[in-house]
Amino acid sequence: MSASAPASVKDASTPTPPLRRGAPARIRKLAAQGPLFTAAVLVLVLLVLLAVCAPLLAPYEPDAIDLKNSLAGTGPDHWLGTDQSGRDILSRMLYGARTGLLGPLAVVGVSTVLGIAMGVVAAWRGGWVDSLLSRSMDLLFAFPAMLLAILCVAVFGAGLTAPVIAMMIAYTPYVGRLVRSIARQEQTRPYIESYRVQGWSGWSICTRHLIPNITPTVLAQSAINFGYALMELAGLSYLGFGVQAPTADWGVMVSEGQNPLLKDVMLPALAPATAIVIAVVAFGIVGEGLADRVSKRER
Amino acid sequence: MNRPLLRFLLGRLVGLVLVLLATSFVVFSAVHLAPGDPVSFLMRGRPVTPQARAALTAQYHLDEPFARQYLLWLGDVLGGDFGRSVQFRQDVGELISQKLPTTVFLVVYAMVLVTVVGLILGIVSALRPGLVDKLVLAWTGTSIAIPSYIAATVLTSVFAVKLGWFPLYGAGEGFTDQLWHLTLPAIALALTFAGLLARVTRSAMLDELSREHVEVARSRGVPESQVIRKHVLRNALGPIVTVVGTMVASMLVATSIVETAFSVKGVGSLLINSVTVKDFPVVQALTLLVVAAFLIANLIVDLLQPLIDPRVALGGDPK
Numbered sequence: 047m048s049a050s051a052p053a054s055v056k057d058a059s060t061p062t063p064p065l066r067r068g069a070p071a072r073i074r075k076l077a078a079q080g081p082l083f084t085a086a087v088l089v090l091v092l093l094v095l096l097a098v099c100a101p102l103l104a105p106y107e108p109d110a111i112d113l114k115n116s117l118a119g120t121g122p123d124h125w126l127g128t129d130q131s132g133r134d135i136l137s138r139m140l141y142g143a144r145t146g147l148l149g150p151l152a153v154v155g156v157s158t159v160l161g162i163a164m165g166v167v168a169a170w171r172g173g174w175v176d177s178l179l180s181r182s183m184d185l186l187f188a189f190p191a192m193l194l195a196i197l198c199v200a201v202f203g204a205g206l207t208a209p210v211i212a213m214m215i216a217y218t219p220y221v222g223r224l225v226r227s228i229a230r231q232e233q234t235r236p237y238i239e240s241y242r243v244q245g246w247s248g249w250s251i252c253t254r255h256l257i258p259n260i261t262p263t264v265l266a267q268s269a270i271n272f273g274y275a276l277m278e279l280a281g282l283s284y285l286g287f288g289v290q291a292p293t294a295d296w297g298v299m300v301s302e303g304q305n306p307l308l309k310d311v312m313l314p315a316l317a318p319a320t321a322i323v324i325a326v327v328a329f330g331i332v333g334e335g336l337a338d339r340v341s342k343r344e345r
Numbered sequence: 346m347n348r349p350l351l352r353f354l355l356g357r358l359v360g361l362v363l364v365l366l367a368t369s370f371v372v373f374s375a376v377h378l379a380p381g382d383p384v385s386f387l388m389r390g391r392p393v394t395p396q397a398r399a400a401l402t403a404q405y406h407l408d409e410p411f412a413r414q415y416l417l418w419l420g421d422v423l424g425g426d427f428g429r430s431v432q433f434r435q436d437v438g439e440l441i442s443q444k445l446p447t448t449v450f451l452v453v454y455a456m457v458l459v460t461v462v463g464l465i466l467g468i469v470s471a472l473r474p475g476l477v478d479k480l481v482l483a484w485t486g487t488s489i490a491i492p493s494y495i496a497a498t499v500l501t502s503v504f505a506v507k508l509g510w511f512p513l514y515g516a517g518e519g520f521t522d523q524l525w526h527l528t529l530p531a532i533a534l535a536l537t538f539a540g541l542l543a544r545v546t547r548s549a550m551l552d553e554l555s556r557e558h559v560e561v562a563r564s565r566g567v568p569e570s571q572v573i574r575k576h577v578l579r580n581a582l583g584p585i586v587t588v589v590g591t592m593v594a595s596m597l598v599a600t601s602i603v604e605t606a607f608s609v610k611g612v613g614s615l616l617i618n619s620v621t622v623k624d625f626p627v628v629q630a631l632t633l634l635v636v637a638a639f640l641i642a643n644l645i646v647d648l649l650q651p652l653i654d655p656r657v658a659l660g661g662d663p664k
Binding site: 192285 | 494498599632
């Protein structure tokens with residue numbers, strides 16, 4: 047691991063100087079994971095910064111229509127050109143990063159917490175509690191997340207709320223099953239038994255020791271889930287079921303870019319499409335890198 | 346048939362039926378979960394004539410108590426009666442069976458692409474470590490992250506608009522025309538899944554390659570091609586078949602996006618269209634269909650395992 051560290055630190059130092067000197071140990075440890083991992087983390091950090099600072103950075107209002115400037119090419123006025131209604135694509139991309147990241151954040155946040163709770167309770171209690179929770183997770187597995195989201199849209203109407211809630215439910219068993227299996231392994235370790243002998247309650251052992259110890263593995267899974275959730279929510283918005291049309295969103299933009307595409311104007315669809323792919327790839331690399339780190343440490 | 350196998354089969358079938366029952370209950374009670382009274386939900390956006398109200402009340406047995414409503418509806422569904430499509434004014438079962446062949450064609454086409462491309466990429470990358478492996482890994486890593494609607498967008502703009510090699514939309518008539526029309530949709534559908542299969546194939550092969558029995562076969566002088574075919578690939582088949590099986594249902598859901606993008610009139614675009622125009626009986630039937638397909642695919646995969654690897658004893662102690 048130490049052999050690859052210098053190369054990756056050098057690599058990482060090009061875009062962000064703070065990594066070189068006085069960087070917190072945690073960041074240096076992350077950089078040791080390899081240049082690809084570092085690059086992916088930087089992409090994600092940049093993405094979050096762009097989303098947060100969108101109002102400061104965007105040169106135009108994201109939904110300012112300028113029909114005289116429909117489908118303008120790239121230029122100093124519009125770095126990425128304009129869409130069919132003459133809206134600035136760069137500004138829409140920046141604002142789109144907000145809706146694009148917030149939805150998956152809610153999905154992954156809630157499904158991770160619920161999954162940890164279900165998995166730990168199932169592993170810790172065992173017996174009928176375990177079989178009940180495991181069976182209900184099996185049941186949820188039969189529903190692909192996308193299908194459950196579409197069903198919820200059919201019942202409760204389009205918008206981000208119904209699909210996000212559906213996907214929180216659909217993603218929970220993936221976390222839950224993982225947590226249950228690693229919690230069961232962790233439980234057999236001597237330290238758990240020693241706390242038990244010392245008279246600690248199950249609740250304290252789980253919240254203070256068991257859960258913190260399995261968290262790194264769960265986070266790796268959550269990072270991967272984040273990418274999938276982003277992809278699926280953007281897909282729902284593309285279909286017109288998620289974020290609604292005038293609002294800037296990458297999925298909505300891909301769908302609005304279909305018409306310009308027929309006139310051989312590619313950027314209105316291609317720009318948000320590229321953003322989605324880059325974000326999903328970055329989340330995948332970070333997730334796999336984190337999982338790698340955990341398994342290396344176990345060995 | 347031996348006893349444990351029979352018991353395994355029975356257990357799985359009971360499980361399958363239970364999950365389907367639970368699904369049907371969710372799908373049915375969704376009508377009541379929706380805001381407003383069931384009739385106006387089912388007729389949303391359309392004027393409710395007394396005749397329509399009477400027809401819907403009869404179809405969903407709305408004048409009965411809830412539990413009885415569900416049982417009566419379930420009886421209808423089991424008899425193949427999913428009600429009438431509000432939009433097409435046609436029997437839902439009939440409507441779906443008209444559109445199903447196109448979707449099945451598309452899924453089979455994509456599945457062939459996935460299997461061929463995924464296996465080749467996975468095998469090549471496992472057997473050629475170094476540059477080739479890295480290139481394949483980079484490609485599969487990217488292709489997994491390309492959602493079908495983006496693949497559809499790029500494929501249309503390049504191969505349909507710019508080069509004009511393939512039609513922009515539609516499903517075509519007859520086998521060859523259909524093949525030509527559905528090539529781009531099938532590629533868009535297959536891209537992610539092929540990347541996934543390549544990854545699984547690669548890691549399953551690498552697992553086997555590091556095993557002792559491979560070493561032994563090589564040291565006995567078995568030709569390398571035979572080692573790969575009979576010892577490595579044969580043993581790696583288990584996880585590969587599992588992944589391919591679980592892909593079928595995800596692919597059925599993914600067709601909804603791809604068919605919409607390419608205006609292919611199949612079951613997938615029917616689902617999206619039905620949600621958009623709030624044609625709920627069709628949504629109910631299609632949801633049940635996809636879940637059933639998922640469960641059956643999983644069951645087939647489990648049944649195939651002992652054929653692939655005789656050491657897997659079905660119904661034996663799960664350890």
